[in-house]
Amino acid sequence: MHEYKYLDRAAIVSDAEGKTGDYSNKWRICTVTQVEELKILIRMFPIWATGIVFAAVYAQMSTLFVEQGTMMKTNIGSFRIPPASLSSFDVISVIFWVPVYDRVIVPIARKFTGKERGFSELQRMGIGLFVSVLCMAAAAIVEIVRLQLAQELDLVDEPVAVPLNIFWQVPQYFLLGAAEVFTFVGQLEFFYDQSPDAMRSLCSALSLLTTSLGNYLSSFILTVVTYLTTRGANPGWIPDNLNKGHLDYFFWLLAGLSFLNMLVYVVAAKRYKQKRSA
Secondary structure (H helix, E strand, O other): OOOOHHHHHHHOOOHHHHHHOOOOOOOOOOOHHHHHHHHHHHHHHHHHHHHHHHHHHHHHHHOHHHHHHHOOEOEEOOEEOOHHHHHHHHHHHHHHHHHHHHHHHHHHHHHHHOOOOOOOHHHHHHHHHHHHHHHHHHHHHHHHHHHHHHHHOOOOOOOOOOOOEHHHHHHHHHHHHHHHHHHHHHHHHHHHHHOOHHHHHHHHHHHHHHHHHHHHHHHHHHHHHHHHHOHHHOOOOOOOOHHHOOHHHHHHHHHHHHHHHHHHHHHHHHHOOOOOOO
């Protein structure tokens, strides 16, 4: 490996160690294998970090998507649809896209790429990040329609649901499920295949760590947005009465962050060097 040559010094025996013959202090000298494994982890880090923003987008399914749904029409006759139950469409989307990906998309992609899996793990993750941008854009458009309807019916000052069917949210849940199939599965495959042989379990766990960090990032963004938009006695983007707020702005913000994250990912993926096969 020609990258990170400065790390090679960790495997060089110093004069002091050569005289004493004591090589037991791992903080002073490492094996060549340990140095090369560290290089692999460093190269994987930018790819891993871009998954945090995606996880922040994914966190909206159980938070602001539900809040948005509570301000929409949830009744079909006498039956009321719990807003949180629409997350089942994410599951339906995953069930739909897994066989479609394996049976339809992969054979078509294989003809163009010549790869057995159709797409590489990095390409699969990139597609998922792009779909996540579409997901947040769909959520923002639904919120724009909902707020326009609230204004037309003079419901802006009333904390009540507008007569817009909650099933308008289905596309954003469906897109999020598609992004999940591409990104999360691609992450697991990438970290398992590219991690050092002795660290595959740990690296697979690191891919799951992005989920928890994404939730923290989502909370941080929400806190900052609330602080900045409520100054000067303004209701802010996400007040208790969403009819007076601009939840669509928040969704557009996440769409923009997801797009920037995707650009960073593309650069990192192009610069990434695959691990040599044993």
